[in-house]
Amino acid sequence: MNASFSGKLVIASRESRLAMWQAEHVRARLLELYPHSTVEILGMTTRGDQILDRTLSKVGGKGLFVKELEVAMQNGEADLAVHSLKDVPMELPDGFELAAILEREDARDAFVSNDYARLADLPDGAIVGTSSLRRQALIAARYPKLVIHPLRGNLDTRLGKLDKGEYAAIILAAAGLKRLGMASRIRSVIEPEDSLPAPGQGAMAIEIPAGREDLRQLLAPLNHPDTAHAVRAERTLSLTFGGSCQIPLAAFATVDGSGMHLRAMVATPDGKRIARAEINGEATAPEALGRQIASLLEAQDARSILAECKTDE
16 A cells, blocks of 8 residues: 555544544544545544443453444444553454554653652652552552552543542553643653553554454554564563453563563552563564563462452452
8 A cells, every 4th residue: 555545544533632632643644644545533432431430440441442443343434443552452352453553652650749749759648549450559569658549531530630639649641641732740750660551551552353454554654663562562461461450460661673671560459469570582572572571470479469459359
């Protein structure tokens, strides 16, 4: 496929401001590549957007953010869907595939507060908001005297709750704030050494119906190989442990030339039991690295840690 493509493409997207930014970004990239084409966005509300009174781990997990978009593709209403990769289940339903992984934004967590500059500055008993069991575990491990409360909703909703004084601070993905031009809300970024990111954090993925070679070729120029290799390693590790938002699991890979450095962690939600590992290997063998680091974690009783998480649900 080349710039002579003059057909029509429809992108399915959630209707949150961040999701629409991501869809608009992909739309703009496609129009640059194929200026004679028509690219439209089909905005949709997903179950994950509708259920805001319970944590994701209790209502069905990350798939709640993608199911309706997949149905739209299945019904021929859309050709592709754009997702935050960390919202995409580790195993896609039959009939779908990821066609491209875009270059990663900042993968780190962001500390957001109106009164404090960093996590270490919060007084004992301060309320911290997060929707992530991974962040909850890492915060609890380092700052056991902080109080962690669930925080759901889109980015604007979460910031609104902070501004109303419901939380002393909230932890968000730095990528989303930066993409929406809200980097000024970040008081400090939390380095991976202190808060290892979720698998795929900061990366965007394009999902298509399986077997659509025409779409694969159209979208190939949007794929960023280094990011794709990194997130494949992260997601392989997560898949090994049945990764979902029900378990506190982190994985973050960086690529330097032909090499990859992969770090990973599993923990109990209270942060009292944590297994950590890191490994170096070839960037072109991400799945093998993901499996190897899973073995290192298993040697530290990771299965028992995760079993403890399930008994807490």
